[in-house]
Amino acid sequence: MRVASVLKARVRMAGSLSNWIFTVFVVGLIDSLEASMRPRVSFPQGSLERGLSTYHSSTVKNLTTLLLSTDANTLFVGAQDSVLSLDISQPDNITLKDKDCGNFVRILQFFNTTHLYACGTNAYGPQSIIIPADSLNSMREQTEAKNCCPYSSTQRNTATIVDGELYTATNIGYFGDKVISRCLSKGTRNNLMLDTEPKLLNAPVFISSTHISSEGKILLFFTEVGDLIGDSFVKSFTVSRVAQVCTDDNGGHRVLQKRWTSFVKSQLVCQQGDELQFNVLEDIVTLSDDDSPDNTLFYGVFTPQWSFSSAQSAVCAFSLGDIKVAFSGQYKTFDNVNHWSHYSNGDGKLGKCGLFNDTDSVLNTVKKTFLTERAVHPVGNKLLLSSTKELYSRLAVQRIRAANGQKYTVLFLLTESGFLHKVVLLDKAPHIIEEIQIFKQPQIVKNLILSTSKGVIFIGSSEGVIRVPVSSCSVYPNCAECVLARDPFCGWDSEIGMCTTVSGSRPNLQQDVEDGNVTQQCTEFKNTAAGPATVTRTAQLNEIVVLPCQSRSRLDEVTWRFSDNSIVPQFPYLHQADHSLTFRVTQETVSTYRCVSEELGFRQTIVSFSVKLPVTPRSFTHPSHEHPDVTQDSSKVTDMEPIPKDDILFDETEPTEGKKTTAWTTGTDRGNVIQARHNPMNSAEKAVCISEKSYYAEMVAFCLLFIMCACLFIAFVVLWKHSMRCNRTTPEKNPKDTETDNICQTELEDKQTPNS
Template sequence: MMPLIDLSIVLLLNFHLTRVILTDIPNLGQDKPRRFLNGDTIPIQLQHPADQNFTVLFLQETKDVLYLGGTDFVLKIDVDSNYVMETFQLNKSANEGPCRNVITVIQEFQDSLFVCGTNGYKPQCWKLYSQVGNRSSEIVESYDGTGISPYVYTQNRLSLTVEGDLYAAAPLEYDGSSLQFRRKAGSRTNVWMYDNWVSEPTFVAASWVRRKEDRDNEKIYIFFREKNSDSSPEADPWVTRVARVCKVDEGGSKRFFQNTWTSFLKARLVCGYPKESLYFNHLLDVYVLHADNWRDSRVYALFTSSWNSTAVCVYSMADIDDVFEKSNFKGYEGDIPVPRPGTCVKNSRGLPYATLNVVKDHSEMSKWLHSSIHPLAPFYVSSYNYTKLAVDRVRAADQHTYNVLLLATDTGKIHKCLELGSDTFIISETHLSNHSSVQSMILSSKKKKLIVSFAEEVFILDLPQCHHYNSSCAECVLSRDPYCAWNQNGCTSTIMGGNQNKQTTGVCTAAFDEPNTLDENRQETVRATQAVSRAAHVVPLGVPFYLSCPIDSYHATYVWKHVGGDTSSCQQMGSQCLHLIPALKSSSYGRYQCFSQERGHTRLVAEYLLTMPPAPDPRNHSERIPVWRVDWVVLISATAVVVAWLGD
């Protein structure tokens, strides 16, 4: 018999553990991820030799090679295996302290990999040549990195290469000032911005939008936030902008605007509720999803607000271009000169003064840029603190193409969200790190992998996580994961002819629900995941007891049915749905079943049989069983659960 004092200690411990669980558990509901996955199961991880304050990623998709820059080093990594192929040491100043070289820029430039770093407050760039034959890795010092890399890694920086030209934004001064977007190196003329065009900018992203049928009219779009020129009390202190410059822009003539953009225009990028004049103005990240027709390309922009919400707004490139082509110029009241300011021309040095003067003094468009795709509200608003964004286009087994948003939270989690018209569905949440937030994130659409860098390690996450939905055809379809489909091999990465439908499980039939062509090991795995949790317990009258049902979908509704009795909803605790019995009565015995119900599909998840202990033989007192020795661990936990539940 367990002493009473020990029983109290165990009860108290169970009570406190229960209270801890309750504070860190997702709730059932459509605004939550459907599944919660643990990053510990991801096989491809790379530990850093030491925690990094800052990391930068660059992906060569054509070669399936990833470059990772940290403090004093660049790693060349095979994307498929996470194997470090080469290590470049880049410490040109000192070995420790503030003089270390934090790599901030990695680009493929001309015939080599172009790497820049802080270099002990003296920004420097290098060209890296990989091993060729018996020749070892070679580092060739290039030139001063001012304007490409910041002096300190915490300062703003942006870089982009376009057909052998390097575009960059980084402070020109040690204090972080003189920040502007420039064409810094390459075959074309170096050009920069006019000082009055922006005010205390923070550059977020830049993208080259190709026009296959009109190469001379191709533009580079820059997304940034800057200080609002409107100083009224009700105005937001910061506003988000999109700007554009022409790829062929060579600057003005020697007499006017020499080496200065002649095509620079900017417009206010709006995300929010126009009718309520409520806007998200702090731009965090941008992902451009390119299409064959440039006008169909989409811009996904991630914003945050002063009321602790984040939002994703979606814009078409056609809408962005229309604002620049048709809007009036803010503050300009004269006739619009010809050619129109901002027009791409082969010889920008020959543009007339009238056109250049409008660009110089009135580069902002009067019209604000709203989303025509979702005009009344942001596409997606969330209470999660998202920090980074990527978007993948997936051709699913149902012959439709879907966009999948990959959103990083400030707590080291990745949300995989399905775009369904004007709705979003959070397919899953993958918890990658308990120690830090995401530093860098890059998508390999070709490989269907998401590469996520933290201070302590790098994860290469396979986007098709189909094995998590392998219990049945219905479970595979209910996941609404376009990377996955059900066929005779179970739930596998999208295969043409597999069953998948984002709206209904009606595609599943009894004959198709059971995989019948698997090898023996795979059959055992599928049977194990399909098995219903079943157990029997012998419990005395008058004691507390609970039954647990595992939650495998946080979008399902779970109910308990007492066979021959009542049906009741469950009480969620942790990853379990519980049925609580404060004290067993004669009517409490019998069979209990837990069912999940989701989008018209009902599944038996758990089943229990509760029976009364046999009456002791009065002729043999030694056979009497103390109450707390019958399933005593379950009884103690049940008491703790009941106490915690009642306490809430």
């Protein structure tokens, strides 16, 4: 990975076409060797196993601003010209409770325990109201929206309300000026904005904000154009930031009046070693730690500003403790000649709250000293997850206690292609448990909210609101599948014979999130690898047989094997990409075939077929043969869980196992192949074999007719030439024509002589 990132940097800086082509070629080879993360199980849209519930209205669009009630029974939605109240108390249904017409709602927050604050763009004339949460059409209170509400519906913004005061970061005015403000300030407290000093914000895109009650601060996350001295390439570099403002800030008395005195910012670096930096923050969420606030983590999705793949992203986690260290350290100070210089912050005042009461000298320093020298690096100085195949745009995070009591962090990542990835962070590497298709076509998604009490995720899109359960343990039919899933939400209950949700009432569930060890967790798999009953397939000679094999997991290794565990060779068999096996039925290919999957050291038979010839009165006893030349995987056989011979059905007419390698018959025969899909959960479902029609008799008749026609044509030509020679009269004859002329003369005289 490190070599690849260095070469990618060389491509960006390459000065000649030859270097560029060479580097691209090498990078392509290296990237192809890098292991890509794949979801273990994929559920398409409409799958009954992973059912989704949706609220959709033909009259309401852009349901993108979501707010969940404290009891998680109501979901408030800010949409285009509407504020909705949706009843989500039922697990499989979303119904409309109330609706209020308004402008394009971009901010929706709880003003207090009983009322909502809603703010909309109103066609570049922002408006905001306070309305009762239980009745959206009741009496409302109009509030001041200037410098608080976004003017544009297309640009991102963030807001949070603390003690009835609104802290917002948004764009204002027709020219899209960006501000960080406090509105609805109580009593004698002032509404605050950033000063007009340069370098405070440089074309920012606001992502998220959160209230840190233990610190009395609001943390804001955004991206902006980097402010570094250098060429134009460096100046266009995007930087991800974390900034703070204090909730007790009231602005200075003479300096920074009605301006923030507590604003400072630092760089967020999502990078591992010297690898490619993911410098563009897409989304970030907070995972609080009430026992130790400094261990509060912020999980962010990042993408690189420049990359060869359009689908590259990473996840990094930053701790509150590391952010506090950066804010309390040394700073850079900005002067009027566009120059940054070092500032030691020896008195430790910068980054602290309460500076609004300090001296004018200190506040003058605050005006131009707000960028920390130290950047905030991810926890462990490493990426939690990186992908070269997917472009993640939004995320939610949850910490769940597994059956053994250990806590795991689970990420829910939404891709630009319309899938939701469920990822558990493990010590060895992240594991994508499953992916669920949410949209068939790309949608505008601006919000993703998780309800841990309900165990569901709500996704706000341009077309509607989708609810996705965080787990569906019942999709795993047996203990092996349940354990191999490595889902901390799910464990196998041997008493009821089901894969069920882990809870305090069921502490003794079989589960192995780290290793997925089936033989240790599942008693029914300790001494034997249970498999399905063998299904008999009767087929005619020269028929094309397709034996289907559908594996649920995308991480297992699937092989076809004979009953003695020898591997079915590549010829004369055709191993399809969907794991099906195709071959022509001959005396040598009549045998028993098992589709075997191996995952995390555990083998199991998915499906077993016995292919036989039909028994007729004129049929002879099949001769005994040996297996075709196959590759014997002795090491894997040794490691494989024993599969009892009782699991394979034989009958007296079945030929002795093993065939000689024979090429497929080629010539004039043609066969039609029909592939039959097989459900591994129903081994009785049959594959389809189609007999081939023989054209041998027709070909023989055609050849004979062709020969007869050719002979007649040759005879006609010979007689025609002979007749032409006899009718010719020439005064002079060559010696070589004497014999022919005599014959013709004799024939002529015979014709002229009368019959006696």
